[in-house]
Amino acid sequence: MEPTESRTLDAIETAVAEIAAEMQAREDRGEVASYIPELARVSPQQFAISVALRDGRTISGGDWETPFSIQSISKVFTLALALGKVGDNLWRKVGREPSGNPFNSIVQLEHERGRPRNPFINAGAIAVTDMILSGHQPKEALGEILRFLQFVSGDDAISIDRSVAASEKATGFRNAALANYMKSFGIVENPVEHTLGVYFHHCAIAMTTRQLAMAGRYLAFEGRNPDTGHSVISLERARRINALMLTCGHYDGSGEFAYRVGLPGKSGVGGGILAVVPGGASIAVWSPGLDHNGNSKLGRDALELLARRMHWSVFG
Ligand code: GLU
Secondary structure, eight states, rough: OOHHHHHHHHHHHHHHHHHHHHHHHHHHOOOOOOOHHHTSSSOTTOOOEEEEOSSSSSEEEESSSSOOGGGGHHHHHHHHHHHHHHGGGGGHOOSOOOOOOOOOHHHHHHTTTTSSSTTTTTTHHHHHHOOOOOOOOOHHHHHHHHHHHHHHHTTTTOOOOOOHHHHHHHHOOHHHHHHHHHHHTTTTOOOHHHHHHHHHHHHTEOHHHHHHHHHHHHHHTBBTTTTTOBSSHHHHHHHHHHHHHHHHHHGGGGHHHHTTOOEEEEEEETTTEEEEETEEEEEEEEOOOEEETTSSSHHEEEEEHHHHHHHHOOOO
8 A cells, every 4th residue: 555545544544433433422413304204213323434445445433334224315326227228318307407495395396397306306216216117017126226236335235124115105195296296297107106116115225334335436436346447337427426416415405515515425314425525435424313404414514524634525
């Protein structure tokens, strides 16, 4: 290892340990999502962070061995899969603009005649899931999504938390409304219950921060799996997914996240965030308490601290 590399590694290790200790001691931790009953049972007293580097080394702190529900972070991976399947035709059905509205807004969808603003709000992600499903049985589509996550993280142990999926299905009336509405415009093509079934299950994939940080490496390193050099997606596509994460990855809090953290990131209501340092690292954080926009409160604070200490930013 070069001396500068080893200094960087030391700096990351120290920062990760100190940030984990600080976050574990924080009292104001936000509110755990309660609209999915299974998520409401998760203790907010948890915090985890993992940083994955180009060479596969990971630096972790806190509860990084505990799997959590990745929820909307799965949308980064389904977008990559759907782009691989249908290419830029995807953008005929889904836009690329920040929404400025809550993640499950129905009003906006009506206003825009059933075409979701971007692939990361719920309506957009349901439309993307529908594209992956076309031509397959729901089980096959779900298997494809799960295998993709196992492949990019290099870990076959990743699985779906069926109780979270069932819990969301039982209470997912708003997502059902969005899907039915899009079906009426032909944006959703498959039977609504099939599309929603696949969507609820991919949101219910459970991962540790370490697995998630490893899974995000292709977005940080030119669309390639840095271990093998093989292309997962093209460089251009990786850049574009990162651009969408930066502008739309935190719902109505995307501007604040870009301002404070300065990195592309995608959050989920399970309290996870995946953040990308292009050419530098892939970072996953998790803490179940959310802020008023539905983004992990301590997760964002931790990323802000880490980015500042490491001088990581896409803005120079
Ligand atoms: N499965 C969640 C839902 O559809 C995802 C929302 C999120 O993580 O932001 O409501």
